[in-house]
Amino acid sequence: DEVMAVAREMVGKEIEKHAADGLGRVDYALASGGAYVVKHSEVYGGIKGGFPFPGISGRAGVHANSGKMLRPSFGEPGDCFALKGSSGFVQIKLRTAIVPEAITLEHVAKSVAYDRSSAPKDCRVSGWFKGQETTDLTRNAEKMFSLAEFTYDLEKSNAQTFGISDSSGVGVIDMIRLDFTSNHGSASHTCIYRFRVHGHEPDSIVPLAIQS
Amino acid sequence: DEVMAVAREMVGKEIEKHAADGLGRVDYALASGGAYVVKHSEVYGGIKGGFPFPGISGRAGVHANSGKMLRPSFGEPGDCFALKGSSGFVQIKLRTAIVPEAITLEHVAKSVAYDRSSAPKDCRVSGWFKGQETTDLTRNAEKMFSLAEFTYDLEKSNAQTFGISDSSGVGVIDMIRLDFTSNHGSASHTCIYRFRVHGHEPDSIVPLAIQS
């Protein structure tokens, strides 16, 4: 009985975490929070749906499908942002300036996938502080931080979180870039289902890169 | 082994409840069931997205974002119906006339929230029977019931259910109104992520308020 009570509490906590975006962790790259893709490598045209139309939330040169990687979904196979070839990048303006702590890269779950050869493999994440678009010349002194290098592993959970190597040395950032240099076998395209950025808002938003 | 069998069954039941709209309880304020917002206090304009456009399901003076509070979602921060200031109200036509038993107010989960100062705090729920819009004068005798007064607690689960104080004395209702008189700190706006109404359909739809 006591075991069951403890078990019940554990189950409640696990379901609560699952219900809280799967990880129970704040995501500063979430579209509903104000983040958006500002730039990306060439889109894979073979995937149906999604047009580079200039809509309400459209940005020049940014594909309408890009928002898919900044939003939760039911995890359906095919419902991703697909980029051409086996290497490429996506650059994201975060909701606000943060001290980054970790990122999460998610692909379709193994059990429901038709094929996972389009999953990114070797990846590199970098970040910097851009601030408001301005003509202020001091802002050109953007310092880029290397945040993480990792390999997305098809044998692990489909949402894989990677810590920022040396969080203490990294300053405040509001732009982040994911580069993938290889994928799991597809010659035609690489699919990004979701990318999240975890961290905390600094007490002051003056970036370390400019402070020094 | 026996413990595990019992545990497995418990887990199955908990996940089933989670999959059944989180609570496993019928919601008569659900948009897909035919409920809709008929009136609300001033909308907070600072939240991007959502326009008071006259669309297919548009109603005069009702903001398009209002439907968000009558629908399940992934619980993303920012994906709510935002009203101006720290007090206000929303009035909802239910799917059908019911004897109300409880209501549920939901805010974004703590673990994924950027900030929860926009959560409603002190609330009051009232209901009445309106019936079909008609020129029938007897219909003006709408009797309003006070259904519940409660405080949304940031330390508890994000979906909080409150029973109807004296369910037996309450008649049949098809309109419900949520008034919030304070929030958890935001001076600019209050966010409603979801509002549900639980109860049962009466054998006869003649409202007690008119029966007597």
Added chain:
Amino acid sequence: DEVMAVAREMVGKEIEKHAADGLGRVDYALASGGAYVVKHSEVYGGIKGGFPFPGISGRAGVHANSGKMLRPSFGEPGDCFALKGSSGFVQIKLRTAIVPEAITLEHVAKSVAYDRSSAPKDCRVSGWFKGQETTDLTRNAEKMFSLAEFTYDLEKSNAQTFGISDSSGVGVIDMIRLDFTSNHGSASHTCIYRFRVHGHEPDSIVPLAIQS
């Protein structure tokens, strides 16, 4: 402690399955995977929302709501493809040619439903290989396979999976048809919340029906 570790692992697996489209099984009738409804019996007009408009993904004579049955959702009551009367059918072009192993028929969960009299009851599923639309006369030799006959049971889980009777004798198919000959009581309409098709891709896509 050891019991808890085993329990925790079990819970993790169950939640993972739940997160993976509820069943953790590949679905070849998924809209995001490229499947679509090609034909259906008369739609029930009483259900609001959804118009037979000729949109981007529209097909002649196919109702826009038909896609609802090939997509995951939050399982809200009313969010289904509703057909007129207590018998009817839906015909689906699968994402690709497969050897079928099972199908899953899903209705709204009992705990959140207003009424389940619109659930299909006695059903029959058949399939065949159609291939590309072509004038090639040999393609007219489509051989239809009877895949399953079953009764959707309101007392069981809302997503019910039925195996293909004799999977070994069934050839490769890319078209599937669900016929329901009765429902659980509604005289006006029958609702299909979701229909899935499980199986595996053959090494060769030459259908057995033509091979022989």
